[in-house]
Amino acid sequence: MSSSLKIDGLSVSYGPIPALRNVSIEVPEGGFVSVLGSNGAGKTTLVRTITGVLYLQKGKVTSGSITRDGQDMTKLKTRKIVTGGVAQVPEGRMLFPQLTVEENLRCGAASRRDLAGINDTLSEVFDLFPQLPPLQNQLAGLLSGGEQQMVAVGRALMAKPSLLVCDELSLGLAPLIVRDLFLLLDRINKEGVAVLAIEQNARIALQHSTYAYALEVGEIVLEGPSDELRENQEVQDLYMGGGGDSREAYAAIRREVNR
Amino acid sequence: MTSVTETATPASRQILAKRTPTWMRALPFLVAIASPVILDKISWNPFGGWKLLVGFLVLVGIGWFAWSNAEHDPDDPRLSLKLWHRADQRALAAVTCFVLMAIPFILSTDWEPPMDFPWNSWFRIVNYIILFALGAGAFNLLVGYTGQLSMAHAAFLMIGTMVGAQVGLIWEQSFWLCLPVAALAGAVLGVFFGIPALRLRGLYLMLATIGVHFIILLVWKEYIVHQFGFSGMRFTTPNLPSWLHWIPGINPEDGEFLINSQFRWFWVNLGITTVGLLFIVNVVRSREGRAFAAVRDRDISATLLGINVPRSKLVSFALSSALVSVSGCMLSYYNRARSEDSFHLELVLDYGIIIVVGGFMGIQGAIFGSIFFFALPMYFEWMREELPIISDIDFFSRYAGEIDLAIRGILVVVVLVWRPDGLAGLWQAMKKRALLRMQAPRRGVVQ
Structure with missing residues (x-):
C-alpha cells in the first residue's frame, strides 16, 4: 500500500x-x-x-x-x-477575522489559479457545511467557535x-x-x-x-x-482518564516514559 | 476531494432573478456618461427654475432604471465576485456617474448663491478631492488592506513630481508620458523601499519608512536645486494629444487643446482617478487582494495556506507607491509650481486622516475622507466670513488656521469614537437601514 x-x-x-x-x-x-x-x-x-x-x-x-x-x-x-x-487546519482555527466567511474560504484556494474550479470547490464546501451559506457574508471573527472551526476545515478543503x-x-x-x-x-x-x-x-x-x-x-x-x-490500558489511563486509580497509573506511566 | 455529495443544488441557490439583456443594464450608465454632451449643447444652468426639477427627475429615472434592471441573486457564490451586482449598488453607481458628470457644468455656471457662498472656488476643492482620493486609495491599499504602516508616501509624491519634471520639463516629453513613467518609477522604488517590511512590522516599519522619506527628501532637494535653482519648478500646461480631438465637446483652438482650466482639469483628474480607484477595487477583490488581507489579519495563517507572504507585501508596496507617484505627478502639474519644501512629512498624516475618517475598509473611505478633509475647511471659512453671528467674533478670524485644525481634530475624534469604521461605515449602515425599510412591506406581501 x-x-x-x-x-x-x-x-x-x-x-x-x-x-x-x-x-x-x-x-x-x-x-x-x-x-x-x-x-x-x-x-x-x-x-x-x-x-x-x-x-x-x-x-x-x-x-x-x-x-x-x-x-x-x-x-x-x-x-x-x-x-x-497537503492542507492544514491550524490549531486555534486562525481565521482571518476581518474577512467574510466566503473570502476566508477563497483564501484557502490561494494556491490554485483556476477560477471555475475554485467556484466548484466552494459550492462543494457549502454543500458539506450547510450551516455556512447563510453566513457567507458575515465577518469570520463574529462567528461562534464551532462555525469558525467549520470555516477553518472548509478553508483547508478549498485547496483540494x-x-x-x-x-x-x-x-x-x-x-x-x-x-x-x-x-x-x-x-x-x-x-x-x-x-x-x-x-x-x-x-x-x-x-x-x-x-x-x-x-x-x-x-x-x-x-x-x-x-x-x-x-x-495504558492509553485509557493516559488519555481517557481511566478508573479509580488513574492518578497512580498516570504517574507510573510518566515515570516510565521519562526514564 | 471530488464532489462531496450528489445532492442537487438547493432551491435557494438557483438563479432566481430574471435575465435582462446587457445593453439594458448598461443603458443608465451610457446615458449618464453621455449627459455632458447634452448638457453642453443646451448650455445647462440647473438653477434656472424648472431645469433643476428636470435634472432631479433625470437623476431619479437613471437610478430607478439601473435598479430595476439589475440582476441579483444573494445566494449565488459566483455573484459576490462581481462589481456592482446588487440592485442598490447599480442604482447608486449610475446616479454617482450622472452627478459626477454634472458637477463641472453646475460649478461653471455663473450662479450667485445666497450669502456669497464661494461657488467658483469649490471647483478647486473638487479637483483636490479627486486627486487626493486617488492617493488616499493607494495609501489605503497598503495601510488598510495589507496592514503595512508606511510613512513614505509623501516621498512617493516627490518621486512622481521628479519624474514629471524630468520627463516633462527637462526631456520635454508629453504630460501623458509622465504618468506611466511615474507609475513605473514608483513601483520599482516601492519594491526597493518595501524590503524593510519583510522583517519589520507595525511601529518599527513606520520608523523605517520615515527614514525612507528623509532619504528621498534629500534627493528631492538636491534635484530641485541643481535642475531648477531656488525658484523651484514651474510646470507647463499639458495639452490633449491630437488623436483625441474627435471627442465631443473638445474644440481645439489653433490646433491644440490645453488643459488650462478647472473645468478641463476636472475631466483629466476624474478619468485617471476613476481608472486608478477601479484598479484598486479590482485588485482587492482578486486572489492577490485577498492575500493582502490575509497577510494583514494573520500572516502565519496566510503562510500555511500557501500564500507567498513576502511577495504579497512587495506587490502591495509596488502598486500603492505606483499609484501615489501618479497622483503626485498629477498634483504637481495641476498645482503648476513646486518648491523645495512642497512635500513635508505631514502630507502622510493628511492621507492618514483621510483614510481613518473615511474608513479603512473599501475605497469609499478614501473618497468620503477626501471630501471631509477638503470641504470642511472651505465650509468653515465661508461660515467665518458670512454667517451673521460667527463673522462678528474677531477671535475666529484671527486664529482661523488653528481653529480649523482644532475643529478637524475634534471631528476626527468624534467620528472615530462614534463610528470606528469611519464615514464609509456610517454610509453603509444608513444604506442598509434604508434598504431594510424599503423591503419590509414587500416581504410581508410575498411570503
Whole structure:
C-alpha cells in the first residue's frame, strides 16, 4: 500500500532544545491516522515540520525525513507543500477575522489559479457545511467557535488537498460539535482524502481513526490500530482518564516514559 | 476531494432573478456618461427654475432604471465576485456617474448663491478631492488592506513630481508620458523601499519608512536645486494629444487643446482617478487582494495556506507607491509650481486622516475622507466670513488656521469614537437601514 505521507526517524530541535526524537509516522493513501499527545508532547512541532513553517520559530530538522510521493518535504517551502496537496487546519482555527466567511474560504484556494474550479470547490464546501451559506457574508471573527472551526476545515478543503492535517480540531469546542466535526472528517476521508488528526482528545480520535500513534515528550511511545489502542490500558489511563486509580497509573506511566 | 455529495443544488441557490439583456443594464450608465454632451449643447444652468426639477427627475429615472434592471441573486457564490451586482449598488453607481458628470457644468455656471457662498472656488476643492482620493486609495491599499504602516508616501509624491519634471520639463516629453513613467518609477522604488517590511512590522516599519522619506527628501532637494535653482519648478500646461480631438465637446483652438482650466482639469483628474480607484477595487477583490488581507489579519495563517507572504507585501508596496507617484505627478502639474519644501512629512498624516475618517475598509473611505478633509475647511471659512453671528467674533478670524485644525481634530475624534469604521461605515449602515425599510412591506406581501 502506498503512503500519502511517510515520516521517518524525524528529529527536530529548537536551538539546543530537542522537540522531537526519532519520530516515525506513516499515513497510508486515503487513511485516517491520529496522533495523540498531551501538552508539550511535540504535536505542534510535528505539524509545523510537516507544513514547513518550522523556520518561523527557528526550529531545525536535525535528522530524518518526511517523504511524500518519493520527495523529501523537509526542504520544501510551505506554498510548494500546499500545492502538493497537503492542507492544514491550524490549531486555534486562525481565521482571518476581518474577512467574510466566503473570502476566508477563497483564501484557502490561494494556491490554485483556476477560477471555475475554485467556484466548484466552494459550492462543494457549502454543500458539506450547510450551516455556512447563510453566513457567507458575515465577518469570520463574529462567528461562534464551532462555525469558525467549520470555516477553518472548509478553508483547508478549498485547496483540494489529498492529505488534510488537522491540528487540535477539538480545541475549545463543545463535545457535540467535536463529534459532528469528526463525522465530517469521516465523510471527507471516504472521498479519498487522507486525514492526519493531531489530537489531545484521544477518545474521539481513536473512535474515528484507523491507526493511531501516541506522542509523549517528543517520542512515539505507542502505536497500533485504533481499535487495539482503545482497549489498551495504558492509553485509557493516559488519555481517557481511566478508573479509580488513574492518578497512580498516570504517574507510573510518566515515570516510565521519562526514564 | 471530488464532489462531496450528489445532492442537487438547493432551491435557494438557483438563479432566481430574471435575465435582462446587457445593453439594458448598461443603458443608465451610457446615458449618464453621455449627459455632458447634452448638457453642453443646451448650455445647462440647473438653477434656472424648472431645469433643476428636470435634472432631479433625470437623476431619479437613471437610478430607478439601473435598479430595476439589475440582476441579483444573494445566494449565488459566483455573484459576490462581481462589481456592482446588487440592485442598490447599480442604482447608486449610475446616479454617482450622472452627478459626477454634472458637477463641472453646475460649478461653471455663473450662479450667485445666497450669502456669497464661494461657488467658483469649490471647483478647486473638487479637483483636490479627486486627486487626493486617488492617493488616499493607494495609501489605503497598503495601510488598510495589507496592514503595512508606511510613512513614505509623501516621498512617493516627490518621486512622481521628479519624474514629471524630468520627463516633462527637462526631456520635454508629453504630460501623458509622465504618468506611466511615474507609475513605473514608483513601483520599482516601492519594491526597493518595501524590503524593510519583510522583517519589520507595525511601529518599527513606520520608523523605517520615515527614514525612507528623509532619504528621498534629500534627493528631492538636491534635484530641485541643481535642475531648477531656488525658484523651484514651474510646470507647463499639458495639452490633449491630437488623436483625441474627435471627442465631443473638445474644440481645439489653433490646433491644440490645453488643459488650462478647472473645468478641463476636472475631466483629466476624474478619468485617471476613476481608472486608478477601479484598479484598486479590482485588485482587492482578486486572489492577490485577498492575500493582502490575509497577510494583514494573520500572516502565519496566510503562510500555511500557501500564500507567498513576502511577495504579497512587495506587490502591495509596488502598486500603492505606483499609484501615489501618479497622483503626485498629477498634483504637481495641476498645482503648476513646486518648491523645495512642497512635500513635508505631514502630507502622510493628511492621507492618514483621510483614510481613518473615511474608513479603512473599501475605497469609499478614501473618497468620503477626501471630501471631509477638503470641504470642511472651505465650509468653515465661508461660515467665518458670512454667517451673521460667527463673522462678528474677531477671535475666529484671527486664529482661523488653528481653529480649523482644532475643529478637524475634534471631528476626527468624534467620528472615530462614534463610528470606528469611519464615514464609509456610517454610509453603509444608513444604506442598509434604508434598504431594510424599503423591503419590509414587500416581504410581508410575498411570503
